[in-house]
Amino acid sequence: MFDVIRYAGAARSIIEAGQFLYERGWSPATSSNYSARIDDDHIAITVSGRHKGQLAAGDVMVVDLQGRPVQSRARSSAETRLHTVLYQVFPDVGAVLHTHSVKATVLSRLCAADQPLVLEGYELQKAFTGIDSHETALTVPVFDNTQNIDSLAQRTAAWFRDNPDQPGYLIRGHGLYTWGRTMEDCLRHVEAFEFLFECELETMRVRP
Amino acid sequence: MFDVIRYAGAARSIIEAGQFLYERGWSPATSSNYSARIDDDHIAITVSGRHKGQLAAGDVMVVDLQGRPVQSRARSSAETRLHTVLYQVFPDVGAVLHTHSVKATVLSRLCAADQPLVLEGYELQKAFTGIDSHETALTVPVFDNTQNIDSLAQRTAAWFRDNPDQPGYLIRGHGLYTWGRTMEDCLRHVEAFEFLFECELETMRVRP
Amino acid sequence: MFDVIRYAGAARSIIEAGQFLYERGWSPATSSNYSARIDDDHIAITVSGRHKGQLAAGDVMVVDLQGRPVQSRARSSAETRLHTVLYQVFPDVGAVLHTHSVKATVLSRLCAADQPLVLEGYELQKAFTGIDSHETALTVPVFDNTQNIDSLAQRTAAWFRDNPDQPGYLIRGHGLYTWGRTMEDCLRHVEAFEFLFECELETMRVRP
Amino acid sequence: MFDVIRYAGAARSIIEAGQFLYERGWSPATSSNYSARIDDDHIAITVSGRHKGQLAAGDVMVVDLQGRPVQSRARSSAETRLHTVLYQVFPDVGAVLHTHSVKATVLSRLCAADQPLVLEGYELQKAFTGIDSHETALTVPVFDNTQNIDSLAQRTAAWFRDNPDQPGYLIRGHGLYTWGRTMEDCLRHVEAFEFLFECELETMRVRP
Numbered sequence: 076m077f078d079v080i081r082y083a084g085a086a087r088s089i090i091e092a093g094q095f096l097y098e099r100g101w102s103p104a105t106s107s108n109y110s111a112r113i114d115d116d117h118i119a120i121t122v123s124g125r126h127k128g129q130l131a132a133g134d135v136m137v138v139d140l141q142g143r144p145v146q147s148r149a150r151s152s153a154e155t156r157l158h159t160v161l162y163q164v165f166p167d168v169g170a171v172l173h174t175h176s177v178k179a180t181v182l183s184r185l186c187a188a189d190q191p192l193v194l195e196g197y198e199l200q201k202a203f204t205g206i207d208s209h210e211t212a213l214t215v216p217v218f219d220n221t222q223n224i225d226s227l228a229q230r231t232a233a234w235f236r237d238n239p240d241q242p243g244y245l246i247r248g249h250g251l252y253t254w255g256r257t258m259e260d261c262l263r264h265v266e267a268f269e270f271l272f273e274c275e276l277e278t279m280r281v282r283p
Numbered sequence: 284m285f286d287v288i289r290y291a292g293a294a295r296s297i298i299e300a301g302q303f304l305y306e307r308g309w310s311p312a313t314s315s316n317y318s319a320r321i322d323d324d325h326i327a328i329t330v331s332g333r334h335k336g337q338l339a340a341g342d343v344m345v346v347d348l349q350g351r352p353v354q355s356r357a358r359s360s361a362e363t364r365l366h367t368v369l370y371q372v373f374p375d376v377g378a379v380l381h382t383h384s385v386k387a388t389v390l391s392r393l394c395a396a397d398q399p400l401v402l403e404g405y406e407l408q409k410a411f412t413g414i415d416s417h418e419t420a421l422t423v424p425v426f427d428n429t430q431n432i433d434s435l436a437q438r439t440a441a442w443f444r445d446n447p448d449q450p451g452y453l454i455r456g457h458g459l460y461t462w463g464r465t466m467e468d469c470l471r472h473v474e475a476f477e478f479l480f481e482c483e484l485e486t487m488r489v490r491p
Numbered sequence: 492m493f494d495v496i497r498y499a500g501a502a503r504s505i506i507e508a509g510q511f512l513y514e515r516g517w518s519p520a521t522s523s524n525y526s527a528r529i530d531d532d533h534i535a536i537t538v539s540g541r542h543k544g545q546l547a548a549g550d551v552m553v554v555d556l557q558g559r560p561v562q563s564r565a566r567s568s569a570e571t572r573l574h575t576v577l578y579q580v581f582p583d584v585g586a587v588l589h590t591h592s593v594k595a596t597v598l599s600r601l602c603a604a605d606q607p608l609v610l611e612g613y614e615l616q617k618a619f620t621g622i623d624s625h626e627t628a629l630t631v632p633v634f635d636n637t638q639n640i641d642s643l644a645q646r647t648a649a650w651f652r653d654n655p656d657q658p659g660y661l662i663r664g665h666g667l668y669t670w671g672r673t674m675e676d677c678l679r680h681v682e683a684f685e686f687l688f689e690c691e692l693e694t695m696r697v698r699p
Numbered sequence: 700m701f702d703v704i705r706y707a708g709a710a711r712s713i714i715e716a717g718q719f720l721y722e723r724g725w726s727p728a729t730s731s732n733y734s735a736r737i738d739d740d741h742i743a744i745t746v747s748g749r750h751k752g753q754l755a756a757g758d759v760m761v762v763d764l765q766g767r768p769v770q771s772r773a774r775s776s777a778e779t780r781l782h783t784v785l786y787q788v789f790p791d792v793g794a795v796l797h798t799h800s801v802k803a804t805v806l807s808r809l810c811a812a813d814q815p816l817v818l819e820g821y822e823l824q825k826a827f828t829g830i831d832s833h834e835t836a837l838t839v840p841v842f843d844n845t846q847n848i849d850s851l852a853q854r855t856a857a858w859f860r861d862n863p864d865q866p867g868y869l870i871r872g873h874g875l876y877t878w879g880r881t882m883e884d885c886l887r888h889v890e891a892f893e894f895l896f897e898c899e900l901e902t903m904r905v906r907p
Contacts, residue, residue: 104410104474126467175407177478181485184404196808198844198873199799202728208846209872220406222416248417249406259750266728270801277805279489280696281903312618312682334675383615385686389693392612428614430624456625457614487697488904520826520890542883591823593894597901600820636822638832664833665822695905 077117077137077145085111085119086135088170088258093121095262096174097128101269106175107250108152110162111258116140118162122149156228161254164235168254170261175250178272183245185279186217192245194271202267203242204260213271214238217245243268285325285345285353293319293327294343296378296466301329303470304382305336309477314383315458316360318370319466324348326370330357364436369462372443376462378469383458386480391453393487394425400453402479410475411450412468421479422446425453451476493533493553493561501527501535502551504586504674509537511678512590513544517685522591523666524568526578527674532556534578538565572644577670580651584670586677591666594688599661601695602633608661610687618683619658620676629687630654633661659684701741701761701769709735709743710759712794712882717745719886720798721752725893730799731874732776734786735882740764742786746773780852785878788859792878794885799874802896807869809903810841816869818895826891827866828884837895838862841869867892 089109096102096109107127110120117137121127125134137145140163142155152158158171186192194200195212203213216234221227231244231252242264243253251268255261297317304310304317315335318328325345329335333342345353348371350363360366366379394400402408403420411421424442429435439452439460450472451461459476463469505525512518512525523543526536533553537543541550553561556579558571568574574587602608610616611628619629632650637643647660647668658680659669667684671677713733720726720733731751734744741761745751749758761769764787766779776782782795810816818824819836827837840858845851855868855876866888867877875892879885 103478104407104471106407106410126471175478177481177485180405180407180478181482181489184486185489196844196872197804198870199728199730199804202730209844210846220404220417222418246406248404263728263750270727270799270804273801274805274808276485276489277801277900278808281805281809281900281907283489283491283907311686312615312679314615314618334679383686385689385693388613388615388686389690389697392694393697428612428625430626454614456612484693484697491697491699519894520823520887522823522826542887591894593897593901596821596823596894597898597905600902601905636820636833638834662822664820692901692905699905699907 077113081113082117082119082137085113086132089119089121089135090130092170092172092258092262093127093130096172096265097126099176099269101174101176101265102127103175108154108158108173109171110158111170112162112168113137115166117145118158120151120155120158123152154224156224157231157252160228160232161235161252164232165239165254167256169256170258171252171254172261172265173250173252174265174269176269176272178269178276179245179251180248182272182276183217183247183249186245186247188219191216192275194275197271197274199267199270202263204255204264205240214241215243215245215268216241217247220247220249285321289321290325290327290345293321294340297327297329297343298338300378300380300466300470301335301338304380304473305334307384307477309382309384309473310335311383316362316366316381317379318366319378320370320376321345323374325353326366328359328363328366331360362432364432365439365460368436368440369443369460372440373447373462375464377464378466379460379462380469380473381458381460382473382477384477384480386477386484387453387459388456390480390484391425391455391457394453394455396427399424400483402483405479405482407475407478410471412463412472413448422449423451423453423476424449425455428455428457493529497529498533498535498553501529502548505535505537505551506546508586508588508674508678509543509546512588512681513542515592515685517590517592517681518543519591524570524574524589525587526574527586528578528584529553531582533561534574536567536571536574539568570640572640573647573668576644576648577651577668580648581655581670583672585672586674587668587670588677588681589666589668590681590685592685592688594685594692595661595667596664598688598692599633599663599665602661602663604635607632608691610691613687613690615683615686618679618686620671620680621656630657631659631661631684632657633663636663636665701737705737706741706743706761709737710756713743713745713759714754716794716796716882716886717751717754720796720889721750723800723893725798725800725889726751727799732778732782732797733795734782735794736786736792737761739790741769742782744775744779744782747776778848780848781855781876784852784856785859785876788856789863789878791880793880794882795876795878796885796889797874797876798889798893800893800896802893802900803869803875804872806896806900807841807871807873810869810871812843815840816899818899821895821898823891823894826887826894828879828888829864838865839867839869839892840865841871844871844873 136147136149192215198209253264316329344355344357400423406417461472524537552563552565608631614625669680732745760771760773816839822833877888
């Protein structure tokens, strides 16, 4: 059982995040999925296949941390396990956003196999919680895409345990996962990642 | 004879599609044309030469599947036959959108003669109806541009029969045609195509 | 003397054009100037140095076809003569828009001295009044920039007489001039030019 | 002591500037800081770490020209000294905007060490106060980024004294500082710089 008022607040934060992310072009064509923590055992998460710029009541459901629907017959995103594993590993995580931008898609395809994306020397790295200087390197792993979500969830969980301070990862040809204590933090992380991805691509454009 | 309420609904879906597509920059300078099915014998379609971001009552007419105006003296798009042939070949098609984006224009000019555009390894390919994995190749033919629309309509019809599951085609230096069961499906297809075109061009920019 | 109601209508069309053009990023930082014909001897034109996205009553004045202020002590754009010469040469011209986009600026600087920009094979060329096929070449001259506006006005007038059907020209490192029978036609020309400039630059980006 | 009505007006100009700059993508992810002069001894400035598109009462505080909070326990931007030094050196400066765009970030990283960015031959250079021809060169220094703000403030002050007519500078991998007599002038300078940065990058894209 979960507190319904907390569900309503989580759903509201997801709906508003969708309006912002869709408008920016980072969640096109019913792609992407978003979640927010309700309590230790439950999260609110987008129903599969909905238009992310037009989320409404009926588009956000509840699942437990094993990804099972709670008090609903709707079907959550196929990638639900990539969300729940984050809430399981990190008790402080309050929101998870998965977006599908052109920049994240292209950049992740350009990274060599088994090579992470390394971002350094950007003042905007300070937008990530816990980073207070541009003189650091931010390492973003790129996992190969797969339709086997359980397997990918296990790989990400192993990586989280080894890299507890990293704020996000990419899936090749697919998109970005990032998280934060609050939805506000998480949205700031999306903005910062998109900014840095654009900087990297713009640099590659003029210095191919 | 057609049901006028169904015409009004089709016209409404076309007007709203125009606002969206114009705003994105995919239907500039009175280019593009849109249609939606009314019944087995009639479609609603944009009147020739109208501003697609400002469509209103008076800008959407009815034609039969031979492209002849019904209950109207307005002139439909010069490309009306490219729409009607789709409704003739595919009984399930409920909407057709033809857009003129910079990306579709440039990419179609860069494809070698008689070579289709091949899109593969993108998670977003799943936005097309009937595709459930990124591990597929989406083949988009590029027809040479012509002002002889009847001839082009026949070529597209032959291609539809050989490729009944493909969701769209390009005309070189001209734009995209895509379709779907509903206008919502069709708009999702436009968004997905534009996303993939942008990914392809961005990749070519940084890896010329 | 001019009809004040016609002045008010011309001013309204200029104010609305400014909102559109500024929003698109084609008239940044108080650049650009716009005009619309009132009658055979008078045009409405933007006052010098105003924010083009925030034009209001007080930002559009009247000049005669020699560029002299009429019933106003305001100062019109320094480039007023580039407008009036168009109204003098072409009795059918009803509106002139001069915009400063990044694309027009960059493309005009990339053209070799004395070489025009040639656009061909684009369906969107049909957006220009009088063109009904993509199988034509649209030639856009690029004049060198100068602060001597009278001299430039004379050069453009000579070009108009030799090329009465061309819808626009570029000034190097500066921007686009285009015109039309109505403000609506003229705005369609700006959109079409910007689309074609973007296509040319995008092609150069991926095929440097 | 300062006039509270003047504080309210300065805060209002900062809040509106934030809405504009955030919307353009020039102040993402809580980056950037803005200020406006209240009087000879006080400025209004953004509180540290706030969302620049959503500034409200409570997000703009007062500091003196040494950067010390006045009548507030809030913490101003870490870069407050980069603002106050401008108000100290230039009695005419009424507003200072520091933005973090992708273009400024990338371009500043591409400039060789100790080499300024030089902009010339652009009509839009006339958007900067006091420049009336494109036939000038605008020199924009690029300071190395540092978390030692006092040291950077001293370096900028020395540069201001040697270059009193230059309207802005870049910090490598970080962003743009520009200023003006009024907030309106200062916003025009941001727009003009962003336009010119985009022109430079676009040129590099097609002529790498």
